[in-house]
Amino acid sequence: MGSIETAPAGAAELSYEKFHNVVASGLRGSEKVHHGVNPSDKSPLWDVPIATERDLDEAVEVARKAFESWSKTSWAERQEILGKMRDELTKHIPDMARLLSLEGGKPIQFATGEVMASVGTLDYHSKAPSPGEEILEDGDDLKLTLRYVPLGVAGAICPWNFPLVLAMGKISAALLTGNTIIIKPSPFTPYSVLKFAEMVQQYLPHGVLQALNGDDKLGPMMTEHPGIDKISFTGSTATGKRVMVAAAKTLKRVTLELGGNSACIICPDVDVAKVAPLVALGAFYNSGQLCVASKRLFVHESIYQEMLEELMKVVKGWKVGGTAEEGCMLGPVQNEMQYNIVKGFFEDCAVNGYEFAIGGKAVGNESGFVIQPAIINNPPSHSRIVKEEPFGPIVPMMPWSTEEELIPRVNDTRTGLGGSVYCADIERANRIASQIEAGTVWINSFERPLTQAFFAGHKESGLGGELGRHGLLSYMNPQVIHLYKTDVGKVAKL
Ligand code: NAD
Numbered sequence: 001m002g003s004i005e006t007a008p009a010g011a012a013e014l015s016y017e018k019f020h021n022v023v024a025s026g027l028r029g030s031e032k033v034h035h036g037v038n039p040s041d042k043s044p045l046w047d048v049p050i051a052t053e054r055d056l057d058e059a060v061e062v063a064r065k066a067f068e069s070w071s072k073t074s075w076a077e078r079q080e081i082l083g084k085m086r087d088e089l090t091k092h093i094p095d096m097a098r099l100l101s102l103e104g105g106k107p108i109q110f111a112t113g114e115v116m117a118s119v120g121t122l123d124y125h126s127k128a129p130s131p132g133e134e135i136l137e138d139g140d141d142l143k144l145t146l147r148y149v150p151l152g153v154a155g156a157i158c159p160w161n162f163p164l165v166l167a168m169g170k171i172s173a174a175l176l177t178g179n180t181i182i183i184k185p186s187p188f189t190p191y192s193v194l195k196f197a198e199m200v201q202q203y204l205p206h207g208v209l210q211a212l213n214g215d216d217k218l219g220p221m222m223t224e225h226p227g228i229d230k231i232s233f234t235g236s237t238a239t240g241k242r243v244m245v246a247a248a249k250t251l252k253r254v255t256l257e258l259g260g261n262s263a264c265i266i267c268p269d270v271d272v273a274k275v276a277p278l279v280a281l282g283a284f285y286n287s288g289q290l291c292v293a294s295k296r297l298f299v300h301e302s303i304y305q306e307m308l309e310e311l312m313k314v315v316k317g318w319k320v321g322g323t324a325e326e327g328c329m330l331g332p333v334q335n336e337m338q339y340n341i342v343k344g345f346f347e348d349c350a351v352n353g354y355e356f357a358i359g360g361k362a363v364g365n366e367s368g369f370v371i372q373p374a375i376i377n378n379p380p381s382h383s384r385i386v387k388e389e390p391f392g393p394i395v396p397m398m399p400w401s402t403e404e405e406l407i408p409r410v411n412d413t414r415t416g417l418g419g420s421v422y423c424a425d426i427e428r429a430n431r432i433a434s435q436i437e438a439g440t441v442w443i444n445s446f447e448r449p450l451t452q453a454f455f456a457g458h459k460e461s462g463l464g465g466e467l468g469r470h471g472l473l474s475y476m477n478p479q480v481i482h483l484y485k486t487d488v489g490k491v492a493k494l
Contacts, residue, residue: 014199016095019048019190022197022211023055024062025204030055034215036188039105039332040322040368048190051212053221056182059210060227063153063180066207071150071178075130078176084203085172086122089115092199096192100164103189105369106286107328118168118196124451125172131473136480141494143483148476150178151253152229155222157243158193159235160186160334161289161391166257167193169451169466170232171209177475182210182228184218186235188335219243226250230475233257234291237415237460244463255464255474257291258457259389260417262447263410264294265400265432267423268302275422276310282420282446283395284315284373287330289338292418292440292447295389297375297397298406304399308377311397312358315373320393322368332369333392339369342392345385346374349394354379359394381409389415403432411437416458418447439465 020027030049038045051059070078089096093115101111136144156170167183174181185193190213197211212218219239223231223246230253233243237258247254264282266275282294299307318329333339349356359374373393376385385396400406410419419436421443423429433441439456440449449455449467456465464474484491 014092014195016099016195017046019046019194019213020198021049021051021055021194021213022201022209023051023059024210025201025206027198028055032215034187036103036191037335038102038368039334040324040370042336042368045103045191048194048213051214051218053217055212056214056218056221056225057227059182059207059212060153060225062207063182063210064227066205067150067152067180070175070180070205070208071152073178075176078178079126079128081203082122082126082172082176085200086119086126088199088203089119089122089196092195093119096164096195099192099195101323101331103191104160104163105323105331105334107323107331110286110331111323114162114165117165121165121168121451122172125176128176128469128472131469131476141484141486143481143485145481145483147479147481148177148473149479151475151477152179153227154179154181154230154232154475155225155228156181156183157219157222157231157233157235158183158185160188161286161291163189164192164196166234167196169471170234173466173471174232174475175204175209177472179230179475180208180210182212182222184212184214184222187213187215220246223247223252224249228252230254232466232474240462253474253477255466256457256462257455257466258415258417258460258462259391260291260415260438260457260461261295261387261389261413262292262418262420262438263296263298263436264420265406265410265422265436266297266299266303266307267421267425267428267432268300269424270303270422271424272303272306272310276307277314278446279307279422280311280314283375284318284330284393285446287333287371287373288342288393288395289334289391290447292449294420294447295395296386296410297395298400298410299397301399301401304397308357308375308397311375315358315375318373320372321370330373330393333371334369336369338391339371342371342390342394345388345390345392345394346371348384349374349376349379352379352383354383354385357397381412387413403435407432407435411435414459415461417461418442420445420447 097112234257454470
């Protein structure tokens, strides 16, 4: 047997104790369930249904049908609905923040920040202008018009590090551009996305937004499904490559937002005391589980020791622990698999005798996935901690002397997601930034993607991108209309 219809969405008061898939505007259970784990104390969270192939098939069929009318609604009509979704989420900020904190291990102030950023994403899309049309040529005989049309059904596959806001970027852009969407949260963090999909059904036409939680089989089923026109994927580079292979069978459009190994470059002219807190945030925010986090620190040799000491001071001043503890700055790593991966980086550094400027014992409390942050002082450039993305609270710091020797080291990676430059001399900062092979570079700020700015990885950090005007275009097909104005009898002679 497949899945079990339980209730139309919106029929009952929103419960933060029960979680369902959302299919055909209804709340749906399943015979098979699993549950997330609270990373602060490893306690089990609520059961969530595991969608079956039949659930997916039905969702795709419903989404294709819904597309027929949704794609014909106007930009303004869709924006009005996105505005209602924004207002609904705004009403639920404290509850959703609590949920995000429990499922993801974010301290409550940062979980609240993620819900606010999700509200901001809906707000941006409720006001973003349409890409409109472009007249390529308008002569006596011929008019060429480039316009953009929606793709159809989008399938969105999300990671666990920012479950809600990353899903929101996909949902709001897909809906605004006239697509219907099926969203799949990470099985590690399904709760906030399923609850959001449930709470906004009341504003959406039947089947326009559906949400399916699943096991390891659901992602591959979506990428192979002939009824899905586009996959927007955010996750690791390894999985992104699998997505691209599977999508090739039906030539689905793909957007791949993948991993990175971003460099943070600190120039000799900075105010060390002012910059150190920003550098520390860039490396350790969300316990290092941020795709664009600073994963390699390059500090000019003339201020290296001073910067190291300031960074140690900042990080030692932070409270690290389970999210139930008051005033935590860094929470646990989100899941056991990631905890073991990060621990592997600690062990590799220890075995190879690299110096831990701070940190080193790997664990903070045995009851959760808490890891005390670590800075590795000047490991060799071939070390794992320099070469690979740990996606946890451990970062290497290395000195540099000249731009000429620095830039090749910065670009010595197969990834190209982000980078940051701290420099008082803006001309020099721009010169360095423009040589970094990455989709986004921040100057004098830690790494903070903005909804209005296109976000796309270079090299193995991705394909295409999301957010901003260009992000909207990634949910649309270009179409060029050739309009001949002359008498049709004369067209052959032109
Ligand atoms: P992951 O690749 O393990 O999983 C991501 C999603 O893909 C999950 O929903 C998972 O269920 C699904 N999935 C797994 N196998 C699949 C398959 N074969 N086909 C289709 N879907 C499949 O990534 P993760 O561990 O959840 O996230 C961490 C990674 O994501 C890090 O590398 C991080 O840098 C990256 N990330 C990138 C961005 C960005 O915008 N570039 C943002 C956040 C995270």
